[in-house]
Amino acid sequence: MLERLLTALILATVTCACGSGAAQSGAAQSGAAQSGAAQSGAAQSGAAQSGSENADTAGGGPAPAGLSADDHVAIRNLAGRYSQALDLGDPAAWAEVFTDDGVMEMVAQGYEIKGEALRSLPRDGEPSRSRHIPTTFVIDGAGDEATMRSYVTVVSTDDPARIVFQGRYEDRLRRVDGRWRIERRRILTDWIDSAVAEGVADAP
Incomplete structure (x- = not known):
């Protein structure tokens, strides 16, 4: 600063x-x-x-204005819509979270999914047995571009309920047709339950 x-x-x-x-x-x-x-x-x-x-x-003109309070609210809501669409198995809501060329990268696992393959998840529309809980948001940006960093905890709703994942999201966001969407999400793993490590692709 x-x-x-x-x-x-x-x-x-x-x-x-x-x-x-x-x-x-x-x-x-x-x-x-x-x-x-x-x-x-x-x-x-x-x-x-x-x-x-x-x-x-x-630079040919004034710099873009910073993010407004409404932008901050909309971006936080975007984080919530991502989690609920994934947890409740809502393909239509999920597709609205990402840009058409959106990318999601699992850093520790070394893979990424992008474009239509990403937007078509979840495929079966069935609710998952997990709850993604994002917290501690740091949002920056100007104009129609922004970044967001946050923590995420994933809780299994099986009996007994337990934490199965802790990590961080690093997001690059873009406003499209007046709505904020995720252009790229990097998921960094701080800890993962060994019993679910193999199935982490089903709970990004």
Whole structure:
């Protein structure tokens, strides 16, 4: 994050008891100092404005606006829609989560699924026996592009219920036709239950 250096101009009034001439001289020097400070401030202000204009025009125009509060809410809802579509076996809702060229990568397992193959999951429409719980969102971006980092815990709903996966999502997002979608999701494994390691592809 860029930090702005704040500067303060401190004007000291020197009091002299050596006669009126010395006092007047001190006052004149103080006035000159104030005048110089004012001119310096004006020059700095002009330079700042010029720099801002140059920054806007250097790339052909102003930079895209940052994400709004509504964007943050929509992106968090996207994370929830991903989990519910997967857990409840809703193919139509799942297809709406990703862009047409979306990619999902399982980093530790060394594979990825993309495009239509990704958007066609889940195939059978049957609810899964797991619940994906995303938390701790960090969202950044501007315009129609964003990134999101989050933690995820997967809980098996079998009896007895237990945690079967803990990891992280690293997402690249894009706004398409007014809706945020996942362009690429990287899934990083922190821990996985050995009994379900072979079937992790069924619970991304």
